[in-house]
Amino acid sequence: MELDLYQVDAFADEVFNGNPAAVVPLYEWLSDELMQKIAAENNLSETAFFIRKGEYFELRWFTAESEVDLCGHATLASAYVLYEFLEYTDPVVVFETKGGRLFVDREADTYSMDFPAWGLREIQVTERVSQALGARPAELFMGERDMMAVFENEDEVRGLSPDFRLVSQLDGMCMICTAPGLDYDFVSRTFVPEQGIPEDPVTGSAHCTMVPFWADRLGKTLMRAYQASSRGGAIDCEYLGDRIKIAGKAVTYMKGIITL
Incomplete structure (x- = not known):
C-alpha cells in the first residue's frame, strides 16, 4: 500500500519556520494502530489524516504518542494541501473532528480558521x-x-x-x-x-x-x-465571543510516498 504524504510548515511564509505538520489524505480510514505508527514514524508534533465525506472532511490528528482532539497548525496544513495539491476550489473547507466542526477559508495565501473560544x-x-x-x-x-x-x-x-x-x-x-x-x-x-x-x-x-x-x-x-x-x-x-479566528500562512517542505 502506498499513501501520499505532505509535510507543511504552518504559520510560516518560508520553510524552516512555523510548525511542521505531516498530512496524509486517505480514501478510507486506516486502523487507529496504523495511523499512530505512521505518526510516530514521522516524529513531528502532529500528523493529520483526513477523508472526504460528501460536502465535508473528517479530520484526525496524532502526535507521536497519541491522538488529540484539537490541533490548529495541522488543520491549517490540511486545508493548504487540499487547495494546493488536491484541486479543492470551494471557498470554505469544513472539517468534522473530535473537537467539533471546524471551518477554514483562504484569502490569497492566508488561511483563516474558526475555532472554539475556551474559558x-x-x-x-x-x-x-x-x-x-x-x-x-x-x-x-x-x-x-x-x-x-x-x-x-x-x-x-x-x-x-x-x-x-x-x-x-x-x-x-x-x-x-x-x-x-x-x-x-x-x-x-x-x-x-x-x-x-x-x-x-x-x-x-x-x-x-x-x-x-x-x-x-x-x-x-x-x-x-x-x-x-x-x-x-x-x-x-x-x-468572536464563543468562537475565535486564527489565521496564518503555510509553505510546502516535502512531498513523498509512504510505502507499507
Whole structure:
C-alpha cells in the first residue's frame, strides 16, 4: 500500500519556520494502530489524516504518542494541501473532528480558521509550577484543556528554561506561557512533554485559550500574536465571543510516498 504524504510548515511564509505538520489524505480510514505508527514514524508534533465525506472532511490528528482532539497548525496544513495539491476550489473547507466542526477559508495565501473560544479559571501560583518552569509567573489559570501561566513581560517568556520532566507532571495537556508583547499584542511559548513534544513550535489550539484572555485584558478583539519558539510563528487573531479566528500562512517542505 502506498499513501501520499505532505509535510507543511504552518504559520510560516518560508520553510524552516512555523510548525511542521505531516498530512496524509486517505480514501478510507486506516486502523487507529496504523495511523499512530505512521505518526510516530514521522516524529513531528502532529500528523493529520483526513477523508472526504460528501460536502465535508473528517479530520484526525496524532502526535507521536497519541491522538488529540484539537490541533490548529495541522488543520491549517490540511486545508493548504487540499487547495494546493488536491484541486479543492470551494471557498470554505469544513472539517468534522473530535473537537467539533471546524471551518477554514483562504484569502490569497492566508488561511483563516474558526475555532472554539475556551474559558479560564484562575488558580494559585504554586512552587511546583514555578520549579517546573524555572520562573514564577504573575498569574496562573486552568482552562478547558490546558494550563496557562501569565508573565509580566515578553523577556520572561523568551528566557524560560523549563524542566520538562516536572512540566509533564502538571495538570492539563499543554503548559502555555504568555505575556504582553513588544512588537505583537501578546507572545507565548507552549510545552507539551507529556505528548512527546517538549516545546511545540506554534500551537494554534493554545490560542483558543489565549485569545479570549488577551481580548479581555487588552480590550480589543483583533490581535496579532507571536509564538516565540526557536522556529517562531505569527498568528492573526480575532475574538468572536464563543468562537475565535486564527489565521496564518503555510509553505510546502516535502512531498513523498509512504510505502507499507
